[in-house]
Amino acid sequence: xxxxxxxxxxxxxxxxxxxxxxxxxxxxxxxxxxxxxxxxxxxxxxxxxxxxxxxxxxxxxxxxxxxxxxxxxxxxxxxxxxxxxxxxxxxxxxxxxxxxxxxxxxxxxxxxxxxxxxxxxxxxxxxxxxxxxxxxxxxxxxxxxxxxxxxxxxxxxxxxxxxxxxxxxxxxxxxxxxxxxxxxxxxxxxxxxxxxxxxxxxxxxxxxxxxxxxxxxxxxxxxxxxxxxxxxxxxxxxxxxxxxxxxxxxxxxxxxxxxxxxxxxxxxxxxxxxxxxxxxxxxxxxxxxxxxxxxxxxxxxxxxxxxxxxxxxxxxxxxxxxxxxxxxxxxxxxxxxxxxxxxxxxxxxxxxxxxxxxxxxxxxxxxxxxxxxxxxxxxxxxxxxxxxxxxxxxxxxxxxxxxxxxxxxxxxxxxxxxxxxxxxxxxxx
Amino acid sequence: xxxxxxxxxxxxxxxxxxxxxxxxxxxxxxxxxxxxxxxxxxxxxxxxxxxxxxxxxxxxxxxxxxxxxxxxxxxxxxxxxxxxxxxxxxxxxxxxxxxxxxxxxxxxxxxxxxxxxxxxxxxxxxxxxxxxxxxxxxxxxxxxxxxxxxxxxxxxxxxxxxxxxxxxxxxxxxxxxxxxxxxxxxxxxxxxxxxxxxxxxxxxx
Numbered sequence: 336x337x338x339x340x341x342x343x344x345x346x347x348x349x350x351x352x353x354x355x356x357x358x359x360x361x362x363x364x365x366x367x368x369x370x371x372x373x374x375x376x377x378x379x380x381x382x383x384x385x386x387x388x389x390x391x392x393x394x395x396x397x398x399x400x401x402x403x404x405x406x407x408x409x410x411x412x413x414x415x416x417x418x419x420x421x422x423x424x425x426x427x428x429x430x431x432x433x434x435x436x437x438x439x440x441x442x443x444x445x446x447x448x449x450x451x452x453x454x455x456x457x458x459x460x461x462x463x464x465x466x467x468x469x470x471x472x473x474x475x476x477x478x479x480x481x482x483x484x485x486x487x488x489x490x491x492x493x494x495x496x497x498x499x500x501x502x503x504x505x506x507x508x509x510x511x512x513x514x515x516x517x518x519x520x521x522x523x524x525x526x527x528x529x530x531x532x533x534x535x536x537x538x539x540x541x542x543x544x545x546x547x548x549x550x551x552x553x554x555x556x557x558x559x560x561x562x563x564x565x566x567x568x569x570x571x572x573x574x575x576x577x578x579x580x581x582x583x584x585x586x587x588x589x590x591x592x593x594x595x596x597x598x599x600x601x602x603x604x605x606x607x608x609x610x611x612x613x614x615x616x617x618x619x620x621x622x623x624x625x626x627x628x629x630x631x632x633x634x635x636x637x638x639x640x641x642x643x644x645x646x647x648x649x650x651x652x653x654x655x656x657x658x659x660x661x662x663x664x665x666x667x668x669x670x671x672x673x674x675x676x677x678x679x680x681x682x683x684x685x686x687x688x689x690x691x692x693x694x695x696x697x698x699x700x701x702x703x704x705x706x707x708x709x710x711x712x713x714x715x716x717x718x719x720x721x722x723x724x725x726x727x728x729x730x731x732x733x734x735x736x737x738x739x740x741x742x743x744x745x746x747x748x749x750x751x752x753x754x755x756x757x758x759x760x761x762x763x764x
Numbered sequence: 765x766x767x768x769x770x771x772x773x774x775x776x777x778x779x780x781x782x783x784x785x786x787x788x789x790x791x792x793x794x795x796x797x798x799x800x801x802x803x804x805x806x807x808x809x810x811x812x813x814x815x816x817x818x819x820x821x822x823x824x825x826x827x828x829x830x831x832x833x834x835x836x837x838x839x840x841x842x843x844x845x846x847x848x849x850x851x852x853x854x855x856x857x858x859x860x861x862x863x864x865x866x867x868x869x870x871x872x873x874x875x876x877x878x879x880x881x882x883x884x885x886x887x888x889x890x891x892x893x894x895x896x897x898x899x900x901x902x903x904x905x906x907x908x909x910x911x912x913x914x915x916x917x918x919x920x921x922x923x924x925x926x927x928x929x930x931x932x933x934x935x936x937x938x939x940x941x942x943x944x945x946x947x948x949x950x951x952x953x954x955x956x957x958x959x960x961x962x963x964x965x966x967x968x969x
Contacts, residue, residue, distance in 0.1 A: 415896040422881075423906055427913055458787045585841060588817050588870030599841065606844050697787035698837065698848070700818070709837070713823050721826055726819045726837075734873040763896060 380408060383745075387416045391494050391749045394759030396733075398748075405744050410737040414730075417763040425723035429689030430456045430530050433723060438524045440725060441761040443486050444479035444704045445525045446515065453528035454609060455699035455710035459692045462531050462664060467655045471533055473610045474545070474648050476701070477641040478515065481552070482508045483704030483756075484634045484641075488559065491631070491753040495572050500559045507555050510548050517541055530690055531665050532658030542649055549646050556638055563631070573628035577739040577751035580625055587735040590728050591706030592637065593755065596622035596629040603702035617644050627754040634756075664690045689718030705729045705756050725764060729757040766790035768812055768847055776802060781852075791848045799851055800862045806838060806847070807867055814838040814847060817864070820874035822882045824855070824909050834861060834884060853884065863889040881907035 386397040395416035401409040421440060425433045437448040450472045457464060464472075489504035512522045518537050519525040527534050563569045579589065584597035594601055602619040604612040620636035622629030658665045666685055667678035692714040700709040706728025713722040732755050740748045769783045769792055779802065781793035794802050806814040818837035831852040838847045853859055863886035864871045875886045876895040883905035886892055894901060903916040915922065 415894075415898065418896045420906060423911075423913065461787075583869075585815050586869050588868060601841050607846075695786040696789075696791075698789055698846075707818070709819055711819065711821065711835075711837075713825075715826055722821075722823045724819070724821045724823075730873065731870060734870065738869070 385748075387413075392752065393490060393757055394762075396752075396757065396759055396762070398736075398752075400745065400748065402745060405746075407740050407743055407745055407748050410740050410748065412733065412736060415763055417759045419760075419764065421764045422723055422725065425720060427719060429718050430692065430720070431690065433720075434528060435524065435526045437725075438526055439760055440727070440764055441483075441703065441705060441708070441729070441758050442523060443758050444483040445523055446475035446527050447479035447483075447701065447703050448708065449526060449528040450476055450610075451699060451701040451703065451708045452710050453530055454701060455697050455712050456530045456692070458697040458699050459695060459712050459714055460530065460664065460690070461693070462659055462661065464531065465656050465659060466653045467536075468532050468657050468659075469610050470648050470652050471537065471657065472528065473612070473615075474645060474652075475527055476610070477644050477648070478511050478545075480641045480704045481638055481645075482511045484638050485511075487634060487704075487753075487756045488631075491750075492563065492569075494749050494753045496568060497563065497566070500563060503555050503559055507548075507552060514541060514544050514548065517544065529658070529665070531661060536657045542652065545645065546649055549642050549649070552642055553639065556635065556642075560635060564635075570628065572747075572750055573631060573754075574626055575624070576627045576743060576747045577754060578624065578626045579735060579739060583735075583738070584625060587738065588731050589706070589735060590731065591702065591704070591756075592630055592633045593706060593732045593735075595620065596633045597625035598623055603700050603707050607700060609699070609701055615644050615647050617647075627750050630754045630756075691716065691718045692720070700726070703728055705758065705761070706732055725761075727761045727764060729755065730762045730764075733757050733762055766845065766847055768792075768806070768814075768845075771809075771812065772802065772806075775805060789846060789848050791850055793850045793852060796851045796853065796861055800864070800867075802849070803836070803864050803867055806849075813840045813842055814845075816841050817868040817870050817874075818846070820864070820871055820878060822878050822884060822907075824882065824907070826909060828855075828909075831855065832859070832882065832884070834878065836864070859884045860887055861885070862887050863892075865889055881905055883908065 381402045383400045383402055384397070385400060386392040387395040392398065397413040397416065399411040399413065400407055401411075419439070421436045424436060428436070434449055434452060437452045438445040441448050453472075485504040485508040489501035489508075492498070492500040492504075515525055516522050518541055519527050519534065579587070579593070579597045581598045584594050584599055589597070590601075598621060600619060600621045603609070604617075605619055617640045618636075620633045620640070622633050662678075662681045663685075666672070667675070667681055671678040672682040673679070692712075694714060694716045696711070696713040698709055698711045700707045702708075707726065708728055709724075709726030711722070711724040711726065712720050715721045736752060736755060739751050743751065765783065765785055769780075769790060772780045772792060772794075776794075776798060779795040779798035781795070783790060783792045785791070806812045816839040818839050819835070820837075821835050823833045823835060832855045834851045834853065836849040836851075838849060839845070840847075851861060853861065859882075861884060863875055865875065865886075866888065872889070872891065873895060875889055876892060878884050879886060879889075879892055880894040880896055893899060897906070904911055906915075917925070
């Protein structure tokens with residue numbers, strides 16, 4: 336390697352013959368002055384390490400970046416700093432014991448992960464859940480979409496230099512978190528579903544609280560829209576950055592807002608409906624250019640649509656049982672388990688042996704905030720799955736990062752990485 | 765049952781094994797040797813048009829007699845249809861399979877993960893190295909059934925290895941050669957990299 340030497344004049348600029356400060360003109364392209372003062376850096380690339388401890392990587396992602404000046408030539412992502420072996424752990428646990436693990440994968444939308452796993456386990460066992468449970472799970476999914484998109488909006492705007500939307504977004508997220516806490520007792524590790532039902536029915540004030548939220552939430556979205564959508568800095572830093580065409584997005588198997596921002600109208604809620612999504616009135620926003628700006632627009636509109644779905648769900652929330660009345664999968668009431676011999680036996684068998692699934696396999700894909708979350712379960716007839724595979728949407732979306740970032744500036748890499756909306760708990764699992 | 769099964773049988777004959785249905789999904793077993801051809805046909809034939817690769821994963825059963833399965837979840841976005849393709853591999857035999865990265869770039873990291881977790885090698889993959897575990901991970905393939913839940917090494921051995929690891933050697937030789945920065949490293953780090961403390965990263969675009 337050739338050592339480069341750069342001669343810099345460290346002294347303050349002198350005065351010319353007329354007594355004015357002698358300045359080097361900055362914009363003389365190829366002129367005599369530039370040739371004298373600009374060191375040549377042709378073909379010399381710099382290696383830069385970002386992360387794993389860096390706020391703009393949204394977790395413990397590590398990127399090794401090759402730079403030509405300020406232009407990104409190559410990005411080599413390194414994963415695994417948060418690898419916890421959830422899939423391996425799942426092979427040693429009963430189906431209901433896996434649900435707490437799903438909280439910790441995509442920890443920005445824990446309730447939606449719970450629902451995704453429960454749907455896969457129920458498909459495997461052939462359980463039809465009750466109407467009330469369906470609506471409650473749908474509420475859980477849409478609440479998760481709102482908090483996840485709010486975190487995305489807040490952190491991305493911070494990455495791109497806007498602080499105010501972060502505060503507004505996290506305030507709204509806090510209101511949903513309070514509702515989650517009211518329902519499950521936990522803000523993050525909700526574990527709200529069970530195979531065949533829910534851990535608990537919603538408490539009394541929940542419906543009123545959520546309705547109040549849905550009434551005031553659009554105001555915040557409009558405020559965020561007003562400070563960002565036509566903001567010159569925001570537009571300048573996001574439009575035309577990290578473009579994925581529709582064909583590329585399909586070839587890279589992107590999903591969720593990333594896929595739709597590229598102009599592919601695929602939403603699992605519309606195209607493979609689960610939880611009766613086909614009976615709700617909502618629109619799926621689709622982008623046009625596939626850049627960071629369109630991803631922002633798609634996510635912002637999805638928040639509006641989630642709010643619409645929540646209002647409809649609250650209106651139609653039916654009365655009735657939350658859990659299926661199948662004593663093989665749902666624990667009997669504690670009072671019965673203590674007094675009734677048969678109920679006690681069911682209780683004992685479920686706790687000690689777990690719920691047995693028939694031989695077979697099931698894949699259940701749901702539209703998570705980050706993309707299509709798939710839960711693939713393979714059973715050999717015992718109470719523990721042979722294989723539990725999570726199809727992690729942000730892992731697959733992140734795989735397109737090198738493709739999107741190469742050729743852009745280093746500062747655009749931060750915007751592109753933010754637009755993928757990764758959460759490392761899910762990427763590394 | 766998905767209509768693609770009949771079309772597959774008509775086109776590829778004996779390369780298509782049994783087809784079963786489980787929880788509403790159609791599963792087709794195919795001959796590993798014919799995998800790239802079948803996949804290309806499924807993607808490029810207009811009536812099939814499986815243009816979206818949802819997932820690549822592998823399954824090992826607790827029953828030691830059963831073969832290792834590599835699972836491809838395909839989807840046709842236009843036709844809104846899913847198809848699950850399975851390939852069986854003998855766990856005692858050669859765990860090698862042709863890569864589908866030339867067909868779907870999205871398979872890149874998914875195949876790396878299958879390699880990392882199950883030890884299945886994908887021929888023709890542009891960059892096959894571990895992805896979730898680190899490059900020098902020596903305990904084997906974590907999702908295989910013969911891999912104990914807590915790892916092969918004792919906790920004391922794992923701690924010893926973690927403490928003995930060199931926290932500075934975070935770049936591979938390949939990565940350092942990008943920037944021609946190798947000569948500027950301190951001599952002891954150069955020496956450690958020469959010894960190959962980090963595995964090499966073969967990378968080609």
